Amino acid sequence: MDSGLLHIILEYINIVFLTFTVVLFSMFTAMGYLSTRNSIHYRNKNSFGDISKIMASPLAPSITIIAPAYNEGMTIVENIRSLLSLRYVNYEVMVVNDGSKDDTLEKMIAAYDLVKIEQEIDPNWRSKPIRGIYKSKHRSFSKLTVIDKENGGKSDALNTGMALSNNKYVGCIDVDCLLLPDALLHVVKSFYQRSKKRVIAVGGVIRIANSCIIQGGQLEEIRLPKNWLAKFQLLEYTRSFILGRMAWGRIDSLLIISGAFGFFDREIALAVGGYDTNTVGEDMEIVFKMRRYMHERKEPYTVEYIPDPLCWTEVPEDTKILINQRDRWARGNLETLYKHKDMFFNPKFGRLGMLSYPYWFFYEWLAPILEFFGFFSIILFYYLGILNWEFFLAITATVYMFSIMFSFYAILWDVYSYNEYKKTKDILTLMLCALIEPFVFHPIVVWSAIRGNYKKLFKVKSGWGSQVRKGFAKAS
Structure with missing residues (x-):
């Protein structure tokens, strides 16, 4: 292949991945802001009034x-x-x-x-x-x-x-x-x-x-x-x-x-x-x-x-049970998106068509696929000796640090809002999970999504699967 053409293709791929990353960062930053505003609004709105009165009201709905x-x-x-x-x-x-x-x-x-x-x-x-x-x-x-x-x-x-x-x-x-x-x-x-x-x-x-x-x-x-x-x-x-x-x-x-x-x-x-x-x-x-x-x-x-x-x-x-569960979620996601595909960037449906549906399409459906094939692209580029190491390391480090910051913010905001896990050890454990999740847990989720999409796109028969319950722990 002509080196000039190969260079153009590589630059195009870099631009696509960079653009996709920037858009996702922007969306997640906006989500953090909106969720914080909504949480504060919810707490202020529900800080007064006794909900127990609803129970005694003869007008309480069935x-x-x-x-x-x-x-x-x-x-x-x-x-x-x-x-x-x-x-x-x-x-x-x-x-x-x-x-x-x-x-x-x-x-x-x-x-x-x-x-x-x-x-x-x-x-x-x-x-x-x-x-x-x-x-x-x-x-x-x-x-x-x-x-x-x-x-x-x-x-x-x-x-x-x-x-x-x-x-x-x-x-x-x-x-x-x-x-x-x-x-x-x-x-x-x-x-x-x-x-x-x-x-x-x-x-x-x-x-x-x-x-x-x-x-x-x-x-x-x-x-x-x-x-x-x-x-x-x-x-x-x-x-x-x-x-x-x-x-x-x-x-x-x-x-x-x-x-x-x-x-x-x-x-x-x-x-x-x-x-x-x-x-x-x-x-x-x-x-x-x-x-x-x-x-x-x-x-x-x-x-x-x-x-x-x-x-x-x-x-x-x-x-195995987790993979089956996420496999099923991926299939359900694709089925629903396909069934309602006319909503995609359709102003008739307002924010649902212009924001919600595109988010589910690009992030919930497309992102795992890009990650999966992007991984093999990196291996191929490395084998061919054309991997742009500076760009690869820079974008990888940026994505990793952003994901950690987002997880840390979720943990700390949950502590501030509801404080369900009161032990410092528990909070530090969750932060440790955030540090290693991209290398340990996230690949399982991506693989499950790929498997689910493959089954759906190629009509591989698969149902709900089963989940074995251990049962809740009881006081001794």
């Missing part, structure tokens, strides 16, 4: 918490006990047993003295067949309803709960999640604090419960995870929820609500057809659909975000 369960026998009884202990009057806990192959249903029946009841079901039922509906014989468990159905996946289970619920709002959570007692009070306040816009959904921050002490369905003691893989995920979740989603919430452009803690206006959720059973990224896809629905009708609306630590969940401590 809520159904829908929790799909598949092979959750190890933790199901404790998880339900936690959901039944929430500080709210007008709510129902609906556990949908999605064809579990273990003793999930048997444990629920034994622990809560459940009996099958007769209930008329729509003959035009679209979800998988329901095998039975159960209620407890004891008044103390009157809020609990258990639906036993054939396996159809998480989306199918959530749609079943939505269809059988008669309440104004539905909360779609993972059954292994532990909600703090005041969680529903914060959710209801978020739905009702707007006067000019209809709140169609409320999401929240997800905290990691690995190694925390749980007793009687209550969070007794917050501890830093002992497992290093869980520590890295804690750092990642802190950045994502405390800074990332808080920033998007500030400009009302949030495009995803975590499946572990998401509450919806049931009327709107059903109007868009509920969850899509043909995607593994159902939590992101339903928010896209609901936002589009409101945009197309030109109705004022918003999606609220709660930064308070209300939901705690267990994360994978096994590398």
Whole structure:
């Protein structure tokens, strides 16, 4: 190849990577600023008023918490006990047993003295067949309803709960999640604090419960995870929820609500057809659909975000399970972006089309691919003897230092805002994780994204996979 042409190609590649890096730096800096402003605004707004009054109000809206369960026998009884202990009057806990192959249903029946009841079901039922509906014989468990159905996946289970619920709002959570007692009070306040816009959904921050002490369905003691893989995920979740989603919430452009803690206006959720059973990224896809629905009708609306630590969940401590999880997230991301591709830089959708969608496209989808092929490009350039060492070392050092600064800021802002981890040792441990994450944890995440995209683009059959629960730690 002509040396002049090769030089032009290399310069073009350098410009592309430099531009991409500068844009990402600018976006993350803006996210840090917006999340800080939103956090301060949220704290000031919620520093007065007693949310417990909502619980006693006769006007408090009804809520159904829908929790799909598949092979959750190890933790199901404790998880339900936690959901039944929430500080709210007008709510129902609906556990949908999605064809579990273990003793999930048997444990629920034994622990809560459940009996099958007769209930008329729509003959035009679209979800998988329901095998039975159960209620407890004891008044103390009157809020609990258990639906036993054939396996159809998480989306199918959530749609079943939505269809059988008669309440104004539905909360779609993972059954292994532990909600703090005041969680529903914060959710209801978020739905009702707007006067000019209809709140169609409320999401929240997800905290990691690995190694925390749980007793009687209550969070007794917050501890830093002992497992290093869980520590890295804690750092990642802190950045994502405390800074990332808080920033998007500030400009009302949030495009995803975590499946572990998401509450919806049931009327709107059903109007868009509920969850899509043909995607593994159902939590992101339903928010896209609901936002589009409101945009197309030109109705004022918003999606609220709660930064308070209300939901705690267990994360994978096994590398293989983690890769399967992130593989699934990548496939769901690509499916949703492709399905709603007409939003890409479409001014019709305002900030969603001009900011949110492009961010998800370039950073959440494209960035891992560029990283992966960029790594092999570096090896190739080194082999050919054409690697620009000065540029490579300069941009690598810059990216590394920026990522550390962003992680440090997320850790320290979390300490300032909520101070969940009070030991200096824990904070220093998280900072150590930030220093080594780019070399240890991040490559796993990138590889998982590549694998997920490969499976989706080349139609490799793959489903949800499975996650083995260890169960929450209990006080001795």
